[in-house]
Amino acid sequence: MKKRTIDHTELLVLSLLAGEDMYGYQIITELARRSDHTFDMKEGTLYPVLHGLWKDGQVECYEAEAPTGRKRKYYHLTKKGRDALKVETEEWKGYTHGVDAVLSYVPAQG
Template identity: 60%
Template sequence: MADKTLLSGSTTLLVLSLLSEGDKYGYEMIAELDRRSDHTFALKEGTLYPILHALERDGAVRGYQAEAPTGRVRKYYRITGRGLRALEAQKKEWRTFTAAVNAVLSGAAPAMA
């Protein structure tokens, strides 16, 4: 399992990425992150919900109540236009960061932009 400190800087990016594919409720996001990452990103509710609440305050996501197919009322989250712009900016930052880390690990100099 990966060091949790590596995950802390990327959770907002991961959550926005999931929501860019469609509306989801909290547990659905936790399960999807866990599945897609082969259990590397096993977020707890206590980690996810503060991120969602901060994104809501920033206007990047909007929460709403809706009935799930099971008949249970759940709080779903939807990414906004502001959230999509933030996602694109964070993706760009992530690509720059990972390229730099990979260059250091490989002993190569990064390509000049």
């Protein structure tokens, strides 16, 4: 399948963080797992998105020690982030509804 750009990275990241606080690599691996590798995000894509969400007040970050003893930076969704997730989810549903409506009129090729 042809690789596509990820136009809605903020929506995807906010959705993951709505379930639990996560560190960067965990976000990358969980996004790939949940999407059946449709979204294989690179660190160079993720960290600017996280920084933008943090700067906008949609996420907060904190350091915690992992079971290995290593310090990790975890990201936590704020109320502003939850509100943004709700709005972006509704916008996405409207968008996909429109795309599905158009695709339903595509004649069968045969």
